[in-house]
Amino acid sequence: MSRITSFQQTGEQTQAVHAGENPDPVTNASSPNIVMSTTYVVDADTTFSVEGLEENDQWIYTRWGNPTVHQLEEKLAVLEEAETAIAFASGMGAITALFFHLLKAGDHAVVSDVAYAALSEMTNELIPNLHVEITKVDTSDLEAVQAALKPHTKLIYVETPCNPILRLTDIAAIATIAHGTGAKLAVDSTFATPAATKPLSLGADFVIHSLTKYLGGHGDALGGVILGKKADLTPLRKKTAIRLGGSLSPFNAWLIMRGIATFPIRMRVHQENALKVAAWLEQHPKVKRVIYPGLPSHPQHELAKRQMKNFSGILTFQVEDGQAVARRLAEKLQIIHYAVSLGHHRSLIFYLHTEDLLQTTFKFATPAQLSSWSAFAGDGIFRLSVGLEDAADLIIDLQQALED
Numbered sequence: 447m448s449r450i451t452s453f454q455q456t457g458e459q460t461q462a463v464h465a466g467e468n469p470d471p472v473t474n475a476s477s478p479n480i481v482m483s484t485t486y487v488v489d490a491d492t493t494f495s496v497e498g499l500e501e502n503d504q505w506i507y508t509r510w511g512n513p514t515v516h517q518l519e520e521k522l523a524v525l526e527e528a529e530t531a532i533a534f535a536s537g538m539g540a541i542t543a544l545f546f547h548l549l550k551a552g553d554h555a556v557v558s559d560v561a562y563a564a565l566s567e568m569t570n571e572l573i574p575n576l577h578v579e580i581t582k583v584d585t586s587d588l589e590a591v592q593a594a595l596k597p598h599t600k601l602i603y604v605e606t607p608c609n610p611i612l613r614l615t616d617i618a619a620i621a622t623i624a625h626g627t628g629a630k631l632a633v634d635s636t637f638a639t640p641a642a643t644k645p646l647s648l649g650a651d652f653v654i655h656s657l658t659k660y661l662g663g664h665g666d667a668l669g670g671v672i673l674g675k676k677a678d679l680t681p682l683r684k685k686t687a688i689r690l691g692g693s694l695s696p697f698n699a700w701l702i703m704r705g706i707a708t709f710p711i712r713m714r715v716h717q718e719n720a721l722k723v724a725a726w727l728e729q730h731p732k733v734k735r736v737i738y739p740g741l742p743s744h745p746q747h748e749l750a751k752r753q754m755k756n757f758s759g760i761l762t763f764q765v766e767d768g769q770a771v772a773r774r775l776a777e778k779l780q781i782i783h784y785a786v787s788l789g790h791h792r793s794l795i796f797y798l799h800t801e802d803l804l805q806t807t808f809k810f811a812t813p814a815q816l817s818s819w820s821a822f823a824g825d826g827i828f829r830l831s832v833g834l835e836d837a838a839d840l841i842i843d844l845q846q847a848l849e850d
Contacts (some may be wrong), residue, residue: 452707454526458641459710463482466520466703475481480700481513488702496684499810510688514696518703522661525640525706526653528673529827532683533699537636537656539562539692540670544632544652545569547686547754548601551577555601557595557706558585559815562609562656563807565627582811584818585615586746588623595627598622606753610798610829611822612637612737614746617753621649636660636789641713642756651678657702660758667701668695712791715834716759722837723830723844724761732771732848734735734764737822745821759832760788768826772797775828776845781839788831 453465467478480548486505496510519531534540557569559582569580581594585604606615624631633645633650639660645653657669724738739750740757765771776784782793810816
């Protein structure tokens with residue numbers, strides 16, 4: 447009988463439960479402890495600077511490293527098939543650290559023209575104001591990505607599926623383009639999760655997740671993570687992450703780690719429910735269009751089948767007079783919460799109006815980019831994060847709320 451020597455050899459559910467965790471050596475507690483201390487007793491010869499330390503050499507100060515946070519990082523690295531991980535206080539904390547570490551004045555980055563709102567807004571103003579050139583591109587268009595590259599391009603940053611329109615990007619193809627010019631590829635895989643896609647295995651250099659979403663899964667803890675190779679992330683931790691100070695609370699790390707134990711099971715139900723709800727919405731007379739990677743009607747369904755083992759739980763749909771319908775849903779929904787965010791155990795819905803987003807968040811540089819947005823979003827979309835409730839109950843809730 448073969449012996450298990452590494453959790454990399456086990457199944458995903460076993461990894462989610464056990465990776466990164468060991469019984470407490472003092473108490474023999476089976477569940478991981480929460481180490482809330484900000485400081486630790488050290489030897490007299492301990493350096494006062496993180497520069498002199500090896501990664502996780504010893505615990506000194508929780509902004510530098512914490513045993514509970516480290517357990518979460520190890521679990522995430524196993525799930526994502528990464529060499530290492532750095533956890534942050536939020537997904538935007540992770541994104542900010544990556545940009546500040548990789549890019550300096552005079553550098554150039556190619557960024558998805560549709561991405562998480564805070565990332566889009568940061569790359570509209572804050573990053574360019576630091577004399578870093580940003581080119582926004584529809585990353586589903588490989589020719590457009592290739593054409594956007596410059597001799598000083600250091601980073602290509604994509605989301606797939608992208609927030610909020612669920613457009614996909616071919617990670618392996620973009621990795622080939624990036625590495626052909628010496629750039630790094632970062633993939634925000636929050637919507638896909640490790641249950642669907644392993645971007646590092648497809649050639650990405652960095653993977654980013656908002657742990658607030660599916661990995662935490664319960665809507666009660668902010669967190670973020672960057673995963674990749676130790677050669678890339680060890681200097682990022684020392685020179686950027688620690689100095690920017692976006693450290694994850696050990697309590698939040700413990701909550702997220704607890705959520706991950708059921709992550710693979712939850713993702714199966716999220717997908718099962720989303721497929722049922724999406725199929726029902728697609729035949730509803732008041733729904734103009736449904737976008738969900740698991741539906742054959744998704745314009746990139748073949749890429750979704752090739753790149754995603756799980757289609758996740760997020761879908762969008764369009765109706766006539768979306769703002770009026772949004773007011774009705776906010777008032778009448780009984781199970782689904784009218785609220786932002788996604789990936790929680792409860793279902794959440796929110797209306798995203800195209801006119802508002804084009805004024806505040808997405809700055810399309812070409813008619814083709816606007817056309818791509820319009821093809822997926824029209825005048826506005828409802829983003830529905832399908833939770834773990836019974837699909838039949840979600841459908842009944844939507845049906846009664848969509849009635850006049």
